[in-house]
Amino acid sequence: MAADRLESLLRDAFPDARELSVEDRTGGGDHFQVTVASSRFAGLPLLEQHRLVNEALSEPLRDGTIHELRIKTREATG
Amino acid sequence: MSELSDRIKDVIAQEPVTLFMKGTPQMVMCGNSDRALRALREAGAPVTAVDVLPDPAIRQELSALSGWPTIPQVFVGGELIGGADIAQELAESGELTQILETKLGADYRDEAEVRVVDVLTPAQR
Numbered sequence: 611m612a613a614d615r616l617e618s619l620l621r622d623a624f625p626d627a628r629e630l631s632v633e634d635r636t637g638g639g640d641h642f643q644v645t646v647a648s649s650r651f652a653g654l655p656l657l658e659q660h661r662l663v664n665e666a667l668s669e670p671l672r673d674g675t676i677h678e679l680r681i682k683t684r685e686a687t688g
Numbered sequence: 689m690s691e692l693s694d695r696i697k698d699v700i701a702q703e704p705v706t707l708f709m710k711g712t713p714q715m716v717m718c719g720n721s722d723r724a725l726r727a728l729r730e731a732g733a734p735v736t737a738v739d740v741l742p743d744p745a746i747r748q749e750l751s752a753l754s755g756w757p758t759i760p761q762v763f764v765g766g767e768l769i770g771g772a773d774i775a776q777e778l779a780e781s782g783e784l785t786q787i788l789e790t791k792l793g794a795d796y797r798d799e800a801e802v803r804v805v806d807v808l809t810p811a812q813r
Contacts, residue, residue: 656777657770664757671757678720679758681773 612639612675616667623666624648628686640677647684659683693749695807696738700753703736704792704799706763708750713737713802720772724760727772727779732797733764733788737804746807765791 617632624630629647644663651659663681670676700706705728711717713725713735728735740746740759751757754768762769764787769775778784788796806813 656774657768660770660774661755668757678718680720681771 612670613642615675616642616644616670619666619670620644620646620663623662624650626650626686629684635678635680640675642676642678643680643682645682645684647686649686651683651685652687653685656683659685690749691809692745692807692812693753695809696746696750696753699736699738699805699807700763701766703763703805704765704796705733705735705788707735707737708740708746708759708761708763709737710739710741710759712739712804714804717741718759720758721760723772724762724775727775727784728762729802731779731784731788732800733784734792734796734799735802737802738807739804742806743808743812764788767791 613632613634620630624646627646627648629645631645633643635641635643646663650662660681660683663683664671667676707724707728709721709725711721716722716725725735747759750761754761756768756771758771760772762775769787778787
């Protein structure tokens with residue numbers, strides 16, 4: 611399932627994530643809401659935080675798996 | 689660099705606020721583009737919209753320039769602000785207004801019209 615693939619890519623990119631979820635917003639397997647809380651975001655502007663998520667998901671973004679992506683990032687400390 | 693790429697760069701550099709979106713403000717074709725447009729409107733921003741749908745090359749060239757993979761993309765004063773989620777978060781926190789004031793001047797709302805420009809040359813359309 612596409613959501614599982616996205617989640618495993620995000621786990622690889624954010625192994626420390628306190629919170630990590632991928633929600634299939636429409637049930638169609640191509641509109642996703644991803645939420646990540648990671649220490650990798652600490653001190654980074656929102657733009658750079660989202661860039662890290664986009665980079666982790668570059669393959670499914672490129673191959674058309676992801677039709678629409680919503681991103682929510684949070685800084686996690688420690 | 690292609691002619692299209694140059695044209696995209698020119699629009700980003702010249703327009704106070706550029707929104708690359710799917711569709712036009714009159715007929716928005718995507719939920720994320722709609723959210724970005726709303727965020728900008730709520731902040732009273734002047735919006736120059738570019739529809740990426742007429743030619744897939746627009747999106748390819750834009751992403752190559754910006755390093756941002758998805759649409760919409762919001763630029764203020766020539767600089768990438770982000771996509772729909774960032775625009776919305778910044779609008780909700782009030783930071784978008786600060787960014788607009790810093791980059792465009794405190795009276796940026798005076799020019800708060802929404803217009804559409806085309807990055808394709810007549811031959812490409």
